[in-house]
Amino acid sequence: MDDIIKVENLSKSYGQLKAVTNLSFTVKKGTAFGLLGANGAGKSTTIECILGTKPMENGAVSILGLNPKANRKELFQNVGIQFQEANYQENIRVGELCEVTSSLYKNATDYLTLLKKFGIADKSRTLVKELSGGQKQRLFIILALIPNPEVVFLDELTTGLDARARRDVWHILKELKDQGLTILLTSHFMDEVEVLCDEICILRKGNLVFYGTIEDAIAGSPYDKFEDAYLWYTHEEAAENENI
Numbered sequence: 001m002d003d004i005i006k007v008e009n010l011s012k013s014y015g016q017l018k019a020v021t022n023l024s025f026t027v028k029k030g031t032a033f034g035l036l037g038a039n040g041a042g043k044s045t046t047i048e049c050i051l052g053t054k055p056m057e058n059g060a061v062s063i064l065g066l067n068p069k070a071n072r073k074e075l076f077q078n079v080g081i082q083f084q085e086a087n088y089q090e091n092i093r094v095g096e097l098c099e100v101t102s103s104l105y106k107n108a109t110d111y112l113t114l115l116k117k118f119g120i121a122d123k124s125r126t127l128v129k130e131l132s133g134g135q136k137q138r139l140f141i142i143l144a145l146i147p148n149p150e151v152v153f154l155d156e157l158t159t160g161l162d163a164r165a166r167r168d169v170w171h172i173l174k175e176l177k178d179q180g181l182t183i184l185l186t187s188h189f190m191d192e193v194e195v196l197c198d199e200i201c202i203l204r205k206g207n208l209v210f211y212g213t214i215e216d217a218i219a220g221s222p223y224d225k226f227e228d229a230y231l232w233y234t235h236e237e238a239a240e241n242e243n244i
């Protein structure tokens with residue numbers, strides 16, 4: 001089975017606001033897919049609908065051939081999710097949180113290796129609440145990878161990370177992708193998207209305005225740099241130029 005994530009005609013509104021309209025895409029095994037768009041474009045809503053943590057109005061979704069709502073338990077073992085801070089208790093140490101997380105999975109990977117890879121092995125005994133923003137972000141990526149998942153969802157992948165840490169994260173994810181991991185990520189950094197993503201879709205106010213490869217995105221725009229093309233698709237390039 002090649003299509004690891006399949007989204008068909010996904011729509012979601014909050015009252016009168018259409019957050020996502022008729023969105024369809026597929027993500028193939030061992031590839032990274034970037035869900036892109038400005039603040040409020042509908043990226044997080046899409047991820048939550050795919051994972052079944054938010055009800056969608058219309059559409060059909062499958063992950064690893066399963067329905068995320070009906071097959072939650074089966075999927076749980078094979079899907080990694082980068083959660084945000086609010087999901088963790090305050091007074092737990094980094095090592096303890098990794099240990100507890102590992103205990104939930106049959107195929108958990110060695111978290112000490114991950115802590116080392118992501119450069120926070122020395123923080124194992126530190127309280128999670130005492131980590132810096134970037135260290136927390138690294139920890140949350142580690143927690144998503146502990147299950148040794150087949151597919152991982154990474155929302156705002158490297159927000160808050162310093163330049164070195166971002167490159168380390170890219171390197172690790174590329175390695176995992178080469179080993180067959182499927183990645184769906186959101187990011188506001190187009191350099192990162194160019195390094196990692198095989199395919200992207202760009203959302204504008206919940207509507208799909210581009211779906212394909214980065215090369216095709218550039219070719220379909222008047223620009224020759226991806227970031228310029230991206231801003232053109234999102235209709236933000238004028239506002240951007242005014243600020244220069």
Ligand SMILES: Nc1ncnc2c1ncn2[C@@H]1O[C@H](COP(=O)(O)OP(=O)(O)OP(=O)(O)O)[C@@H](O)[C@H]1O
Pocket residue numbers: 014017019037038039040041042043044045046
């Ligand atoms: N629970 C909610 N109730 C009402 N409106 C919401 C809710 N969650 C999101 N929205 C609205 O839906 C739209 C899409 O939001 P969403 O969080 O999916 O965007 P996003 O692309 O992830 O943005 P960001 O890049 O800022 O994280 C926005 O206009 C937002 O204000």
